[in-house]
Amino acid sequence: MSILEVHNLKKIYHLADGGMTLALDGVSFELEEKEILGIIGKSGSGKTTLMMILRGVLPFDEGRIVIGGVEYTPDADMETIRAVKDMTAIHLQRSFAFWSDTTIENVMRRVYALKTHDETILPPEDTMEYEELREKAMKYLEMVGLTHKAEQAAHTLSGGEKQRLLLARQLAIEPKILLLDEPLTMASPEKKREAIETIKRLREKYGISILLVSHMPKLHESLADRLLWIDSGRIIKEGDVKEITSEFMSGLEPVAPLPPLKERKPIFKLNNVTKRYYHYTLSKIFEISNIDLTIYKGEILGIIGPSGVGKTVLMRVLAGIELPNEGSVLFYTKDGGVADLTKLGFASAMIRQKIGILHQEFGLTHHATVEEIIKGRRKFKEMTEEEMRRIAEKLDIRESLLDFVLRLADMPAASRKGMLDELEIDEEELLDIYAEIPQVQLDKKEVMETFRLLGLPKDILKRRSYELSGGEKIRVALAVELASKPELLILDEPFGDLDPLTSRKVSNLLKEINAKLGTSLCVVSHDRELLADTTHRIILIKDGVIKREFSPEELVNL
Ligand SMILES: Nc1ncnc2c1ncn2[C@@H]1O[C@H](COP(=O)(O)OP(=O)(O)OP(=O)(O)O)[C@@H](O)[C@H]1O
Numbered sequence: 110m111s112i113l114e115v116h117n118l119k120k121i122y123h124l125a126d127g128g129m130t131l132a133l134d135g136v137s138f139e140l141e142e143k144e145i146l147g148i149i150g151k152s153g154s155g156k157t158t159l160m161m162i163l164r165g166v167l168p169f170d171e172g173r174i175v176i177g178g179v180e181y182t183p184d185a186d187m188e189t190i191r192a193v194k195d196m197t198a199i200h201l202q203r204s205f206a207f208w209s210d211t212t213i214e215n216v217m218r219r220v221y222a223l224k225t226h227d228e229t230i231l232p233p234e235d236t237m238e239y240e241e242l243r244e245k246a247m248k249y250l251e252m253v254g255l256t257h258k259a260e261q262a263a264h265t266l267s268g269g270e271k272q273r274l275l276l277a278r279q280l281a282i283e284p285k286i287l288l289l290d291e292p293l294t295m296a297s298p299e300k301k302r303e304a305i306e307t308i309k310r311l312r313e314k315y316g317i318s319i320l321l322v323s324h325m326p327k328l329h330e331s332l333a334d335r336l337l338w339i340d341s342g343r344i345i346k347e348g349d350v351k352e353i354t355s356e357f358m359s360g361l362e363p364v365a366p367l368p369p370l371k372e373r374k375p376i377f378k379l380n381n382v383t384k385r386y387y388h389y390t391l392s393k394i395f396e397i398s399n400i401d402l403t404i405y406k407g408e409i410l411g412i413i414g415p416s417g418v419g420k421t422v423l424m425r426v427l428a429g430i431e432l433p434n435e436g437s438v439l440f441y442t443k444d445g446g447v448a449d450l451t452k453l454g455f456a457s458a459m460i461r462q463k464i465g466i467l468h469q470e471f472g473l474t475h476h477a478t479v480e481e482i483i484k485g486r487r488k489f490k491e492m493t494e495e496e497m498r499r500i501a502e503k504l505d506i507r508e509s510l511l512d513f514v515l516r517l518a519d520m521p522a523a524s525r526k527g528m529l530d531e532l533e534i535d536e537e538e539l540l541d542i543y544a545e546i547p548q549v550q551l552d553k554k555e556v557m558e559t560f561r562l563l564g565l566p567k568d569i570l571k572r573r574s575y576e577l578s579g580g581e582k583i584r585v586a587l588a589v590e591l592a593s594k595p596e597l598l599i600l601d602e603p604f605g606d607l608d609p610l611t612s613r614k615v616s617n618l619l620k621e622i623n624a625k626l627g628t629s630l631c632v633v634s635h636d637r638e639l640l641a642d643t644t645h646r647i648i649l650i651k652d653g654v655i656k657r658e659f660s661p662e663e664l665v666n667l
């Protein structure tokens with residue numbers, strides 16, 4: 110029996126600038142009870158749009174949906190939409206909307222809200238109700254392997270840990286239909302396997318039906334009973350998982366050759382770097398310790414390692430966003446400049462302009478157009494030392510404080526907010542300082558060429574960030590960084606959200622840029638094959654230390 114029927118679904122997005130996108134065009138399918146139905150498709154094909162409609166959070170233009178016996182049409186009333194919402198839970202692509210308290214409280218709020226319909230409240234801490242709630246929430250954390258992080262602030266979790274917390278929050282609803290949208294893109298292979306087992310167990314235990322959107326053929330092969338292939342808003346194939354994934358993958362462009370590393374001149378030298386994090390009780394949560402690492406000019410360095418071992422922390426130290434407790438971080442520019450990024454001041458600020466970073470949570474400003482986003486980032490990269498001096502004098506702040514404030518601009522929005530809250534700084538004050546930095550002009554022709562090479566739509570500059578699909582966002586974020594022609598580009602898990610065909614296009618382009626401009630790259634990824642194809646050397650990080658180094662050949666044969 111089917112729990113979900115979708116008939117002739119059509120969805121048009123009306124863009125802020127007056128244009129429109131036909132995102133779904135006559136989609137029909139059924140989901141059986143206890144079935145895991147996979148959906149695969151290239152970036153921008155309509156997968157997330159479909160999931161949001163089924164969740165009852167996005168209106169649609171034409172068609173009919175029957176979900177758990179409830180008829181849902183474009184003119185549905187609020188009561189019907191609530192019924193649809195009660196039956197489904199969604200795990201959205203990289204949207205980490207957590208409460209700013211601990212991991213376990215984030216799950217407890219979800220469980221409690223099943224009764225109260227209000228996630229803002231929790232029962233008083235010294236009651237039986239609170240204890241029971243805690244016990245229940247802990248079970249969900251156990252399912253996703255996060256009990257050891259129960260007491261940590263949710264916004265400080267690593268990317269993979271956040272994805273698992275999201276999954277725990279969805280499981281807590283015990284939905285009839287679980288909608289998973291790219292659920293494990295940031296998980297290490299080992300955590301992925303564990304989560305796959307959890308999902309299978311849930312299906313058996315609670316009889317949940319699952320719609321699984323993923324661009325990872327392997328995930329479908331290990332989970333899905335049946336597969337739909339969606340392209341330009343239409344289902345173009347339906348049926349056997351293996352057959353469809355192999356046909357989908359046949360569109361892959363060949364791997365571009367790796368440009369040779371010409372010389373061994375350092376661009377980065379980390380000497381004995383240690384960075385520690387403490388809990389508010391002052392107990393140590395985590396550290397990366399005694400890191401010695403040299404990165405060479407023109408090198409593409411890969412970073413691999415299980416979830417939560419300090420890869421992102423290391424990348425942030427490299428970018429000068431996190432200041433280590435010990436050690437030095439020397440960056441050598443092409444024109445002979447050098448600065449220790451651990452020292453705050455204009456010299457560091459100028460040199461850091463040569464570093465680009467694409468975060469795992471590449472939060473693009475929500476309402477801004479792509480053009481505004483690029484300009485907004487560029488002005489930080491083109492500021493002169495005189496301008497820094499002028500702003501510091503005008504606002505009467507010290508050189509080191511201005512550099513610190515500029516570093517905050519490089520942080521992903523969520524971590525910046527956490528940090529500002531800790532320091533009791535109002536975000537508005539920060540924005541007032543940023544507003545002092547002069548605007549820049551954009552060479553649109555050059556930027557458009559990068560967009561073209563990344564396979565993005567022509568009208569992209571006018572689009573607002575919420576008008577982009579997940580894979581489009583990541584490519585835009587990459588183009589934003591490339592626009593400033595960095596000497597070192599740090600990419601934290603850039604490929605996780607891209608389908609394999611788009612991912613190959615992007616990694617080939619990065620090699621082309623490396624060959625043409627001599628840009629050094631530091632790429633964090635869980636994808637061994639991709640690292641082996643794209644890098645000169647790979648380092649393995651475990652428990653906050655560099656465990657070993659591999660050549661691409663060694664990594665493949667591991
Ligand atoms: N600001 C912070 N405060 C407290 N702990 C933190 C902070 N930032 C990171 N951590 C902790 O440091 C550890 C390493 O995190 P990091 O993000 O570097 O992991 P990762 O190796 O990149 O993992 P993943 O592959 O899951 O992204 C995690 O346990 C995380 O919870």
Ligand SMILES: Nc1ncnc2c1ncn2[C@@H]1O[C@H](COP(=O)(O)OP(=O)(O)OP(=O)(O)O)[C@@H](O)[C@H]1O
Nearest residue numbers: 122132152153154155156157158576578579580581
């Ligand atoms: N809010 C929006 N407003 C306008 N256009 C949108 C909006 N959201 C998505 N689109 C467009 O609709 C199309 C489908 O987007 P959707 O997010 O469903 O794709 P997807 O298959 O999930 O892609 P990805 O794998 O990149 O996440 C894309 O062309 C995208 O640019």
